[in-house]
Amino acid sequence: MKKGILLVNLGSPDSPSPKDVKKYLGEFLMDERVIDIPLVARTALVKGIILKTRPKASAAAYQKIWWEEGSPLIVISERVKKKVQDLVDVPVALAMRYGSMTIKKGLQELVDQGVEEVLLFPLYPQFAMATTETITVLAEELRQKDFPNLKIESVPAFYNKPDYIEVLSESIKKHLEGKNYEHLLFSYHGVPERHIRKSDVTKSHCKIDGSCCKTPSKAHEFCYRHQCLEVTRLVAEKLQLKEDSYSTSFQSRLGFDPWLLPYTDRTIERLGKSGVKNMAIVTPAFVSDCLETLEEIAMEGQEIFHEMGGKNYTTVPCLNDDKEWVELLAKWINNWAIPNVKA
Template sequence: MDTKAALLVNLGSPDSPSESDVRHYLNEFLMDGNVIDMPWLIRRMIVSLFVLPKRPAKSAKAYASVWTDDGSPLVSNSKKLLNKVRQQTNMPVELAMRYGRPDMESAIVKLASKREIKELLLFPLYPHYAMSTIKTVVEKAEAIISDNKLPISLSVHPVFYDHEGYINALVNSARPWLEKGYDHLVFSYHGVPERHITKDDSTGSHCLKSGDCCQKPSPAHHTCYRHQIYRTSACFVEKAGIPVDKYSIAFQSKLGRDKWLEPSTSSVIKQLAKQGAKKVLVICPAFVSDCLETLEEIGIEAKEDFIKAGGESLELIPCLNDHPDWTKLVSSWLEQPLKT
């Protein structure tokens, strides 16, 4: 009898693209202290006074532009992954979102209610570590287990940003687009404030202290988002055989006025168009499931910006979603998790 269960966790989505549902979702998301890492009162003021009055209407239109018959693309794609993983493993596996539904508490309580389950393997669906992704998921799971006094132990699957299996799956899923021919490939990663990078620096003296900090060996790399996304990109281009002058790394989805990782995806694609690039591909390895940030922000908004700036075509390479290589890999990791 298997005494272990697994929980796949992705970011989340509003229940619908209505303004009220988007407002509810944004409030839950942005009031997380790992997302806006400021004292509660300041965070409450920022969200209530500067975000919620106008942002829900704008975001609702964006969600509506990519909403499907199956609902939220992120939730739908995550469920497809879940269904295929269940077919390839014998252990109980559930899916939850850090924000919105299906919620983490219901999923964890459901798994813990099975008498034979003694251990929960938490699998955050993020290749890279960040306080706004991995850390908040782990803290939420720990709080749920503690608050509900659940008799299960918790283990967390480690990040996999440069694991050979992940890189192979990423390259294989992208290959049909790479083989079409293109002028330039842009790696567009979700941005984070620079202070998140320095906060997560376990040494307190490495991250962002020099221009080549991500290339210098350091224990800080275990929790450095910036280092890890550069490693993913380096491994990808080596595996795919992409010349150094044919790709760029950029960051999207900035929120607020604080200094975030640069350059921005928007500035990079506009500059590429001005330099004469006509066909650009964009891949978003920080996301394993297509969502608002990939389908709308890149697939619609960035495409329009690129064409307006003089380019001809910008194609979004889909995320891993339920690609066979990816579902097989996740299933194998649930059975035999990676070592930290």
Template sequence: MGKKGILLVNLGTPDSPKTADVRKYLDEFLMDGRVIDVNPVLRTLLVKGIIVPFRGPKSAKIYKEIWTEQGSPLLIYGKNVKNAIADRLGEDYHVELAMRYQSPSIPDALERLKQAKVDSIKVIPLFPQYASASTGSVHQLVMEIVSQWQAIPSISFVNSYYDHPGMIKVFADNTRKYLDEGWDHILFSFHGVPQRHMRKADVSGEHCLKVKDCCKTLTENNKFCYSAQCHQTAKLIAEELNLSDDKYSLCFQSRLGNDPWMQPYTSDVLKELAGKGVKRILVLCPAFVADCLETLFEISFEYQEEFEELGGEKVQLVESLNDNPAWIDALEDIILNKN
């Protein structure tokens, strides 16, 4: 019999920090109808006429700040994880890494799995919490591509693993390394999404942003809600660290545009904490399995500067899962046992 195929997919990264490559990446990313879910004509005008031309050069400068001699941190960690999990799973498996946007591409990775004559394909988006703009987009593209194949193997998708004990423990263990340094507060900062995405995911139409504290407890109505899953991830890590409710907060970063996104915004929480006299903050970003622009620059530089201007002293980023061997253990379990 043939091998079992595993497709690991992360969001994406430019091929280089050059403005042209960054614009190419932003164009593909923001033209995704699940990312900017508005009328296609309006989306084209916004992305190609306003956002990419003006945001491209600015983003290129930021990418240069985090770029390494080996390339993009996100891609480096992705390759390391792919190689480690391939070694762990052994010869019965064929593992490919892809990015939803840019290289290595999902079409190319799927073609390699097809040529390897795998009996099945299991798609593992490298996003712990489900969101339409990330996991949903990956699943949709894979289905669109494979639907054109003459012979379609057995295919399965992992929806999320926001509560996986192994993943929770790695984030907690990474945090423990800093706890002796004396922090006033711990912040769980997740990537933001527009509120309209949350409302669209509410099949009942009666829960999202209509029920008080609708995201703080997982129910049948919000089990696919990104925000609710983020709250659950933070809660489980806090429990692993024995944190009381007053010692940590949850917030959402990386807002784009003027429409309301999930709240509270990280900037607002920093302002609130500084107003209470908080000086030193430890920040975890459990929506990211690998450190990238949003963690290495947005947290470590932008929010550090912002907090200092508000009277704070230190914003310390807790490293992500990256290529930690314990994360490889958890990922192996997700691949083998998660439906």
């Protein structure tokens, strides 16, 4: 069977105009795995409230970070796809979960090249309902409806793979070399606490009580919180960080339900108030820089830190299209496409 790869990331509006942002947000927020409440309530919330107020503000944020070539997330992802394709012998396509670069188009691109078996590669180190799961579920729905003869295999979360931790750690080390910082903050995208409990395959382990993420369990295979904390632990170990010189937080939240704590903005505020003058921040839930990293973290985070008395605020870029990251992706793909290959 001819094999092919479909790299999938989150997505982006076609432009930073309020009209395009509204269309994009509508698709994104109406996903039942993003806002996981009954359809009637979700429709009322998204279409009745959020889409009447948020698109203008979100469009302004996108305009701050938009590149001449287009959306940073799309541009970076396309660069990664091209570089990976140069290193592997199977067709590679790129898709987004939301927006015009649909998964259906990506699968069709591969099928048109004669591909019969697809490795679906969600570009998220950690598993989450609103990222990995929504991609795999949609891909299976499309397979059943439009590509019944296609075989699809999904890449599981790679948050704890030693070669990924090595690449991530070296990237952080490289970007912080020569920088004066007292504290390194690992900021991950937030999710509602109920997502953690819903993803618990044991239906009893995840209590989000400070100990369950450290207690071995089958639940960890699908526990976003555990996987985030584990990335922090493994990188801190690899970089030999002192225990009080780093911490973990969660950025972005929507609505009034409990989300994972501590919040990134409050943590930055607390660090500044406590007298930290030099801090650095890294965002390991993302492999490509995007609105959340370029605007929320790099711009808003720095503003908060300075307002609280902080001086130097260093943002570590995502892995983006770094040579080491691209080579690692190519190695994983070659290992799948040609079993027992020495990559």
